[in-house]
Amino acid sequence: MRQRPTHESEPAATPARGPLSGLAGQFGRPAGLAAKLIGPLLVWRGRRLNPLAVKLLQPRWADRVLEIGFGPGKAIRFLARAVGEGLVVGVDWSEAMVAQATRRNRLYMHLGAVDLHLGCVTALPFPDGRFTRALAVDSFQFWPDQARGLAEVRRVLAEKGRLLLLLRLRRARRGFPRLPGFTEQDLPAVEEMVRRAGFLEVRVERREAGVPVAAVFGTR
Numbered sequence: 001m002r003q004r005p006t007h008e009s010e011p012a013a014t015p016a017r018g019p020l021s022g023l024a025g026q027f028g029r030p031a032g033l034a035a036k037l038i039g040p041l042l043v044w045r046g047r048r049l050n051p052l053a054v055k056l057l058q059p060r061w062a063d064r065v066l067e068i069g070f071g072p073g074k075a076i077r078f079l080a081r082a083v084g085e086g087l088v089v090g091v092d093w094s095e096a097m098v099a100q101a102t103r104r105n106r107l108y109m110h111l112g113a114v115d116l117h118l119g120c121v122t123a124l125p126f127p128d129g130r131f132t133r134a135l136a137v138d139s140f141q142f143w144p145d146q147a148r149g150l151a152e153v154r155r156v157l158a159e160k161g162r163l164l165l166l167l168r169l170r171r172a173r174r175g176f177p178r179l180p181g182f183t184e185q186d187l188p189a190v191e192e193m194v195r196r197a198g199f200l201e202v203r204v205e206r207r208e209a210g211v212p213v214a215a216v217f218g219t220r
């Protein structure tokens, strides 16, 4: 596991919000003692989301997959099984999540099939064109600078490489708890941002995973 600097100060493009704090902060960057509870909660919360993400990404044997914001690392494990002799690399800016995901994926890491990094999506420690697929599950809403993050993900994707952002949709801007998240109304702006980052064949599909979900696809 390599250590990378993180970037917390850049403004978010969508949805509008201030710095992460309280419960939102714990979902956006779990830390400290609370992370011991948040980790299992994320596993439960993502029990349908992560398998759906892997299914939609359609990883193939020998793919090199990058996951941003892997949290407790459930999708990492599913992906490692799917790519066989390929490689699954994760980046998450929470030390606690890197530790939990490392425990969960210890065997695959030992085999060299999984590599987990502490870092922020806005400064990815990889050369251009390294990956064939990239995904972020329930994470994009927390990125401090989404346009810059998308540009970084595009940079590390190979030509024709595929992007998947899986977004858990809020039913409305109101409600409790007020976690950052996208509504149906935000989706055109997200789609436009992915297009502006230079991705091709951008499209949004609606799905259900216990909650309404939007899958945003793009191709490098």
Ligand SMILES: C[S@@+](CC[C@H](N)C(=O)[O-])C[C@H]1O[C@@H](n2cnc3c(N)ncnc32)[C@H](O)[C@@H]1O
Pocket: 027, 028, 029, 030, 042, 043, 046, 049, 050, 068, 069, 070, 071, 072, 073, 074, 091, 092, 093, 094, 097, 119, 120, 121, 122, 136, 137, 138, 139, 142, 143, 144
């Ligand atoms: C709500 S959790 C989702 C975890 C996992 N993808 C899942 O669905 O179970 C969001 C995760 O994204 C990570 N994250 C948020 N912003 C990030 C950023 N800018 N760079 C890297 N990781 C980030 C957080 O630390 C957290 O682990």
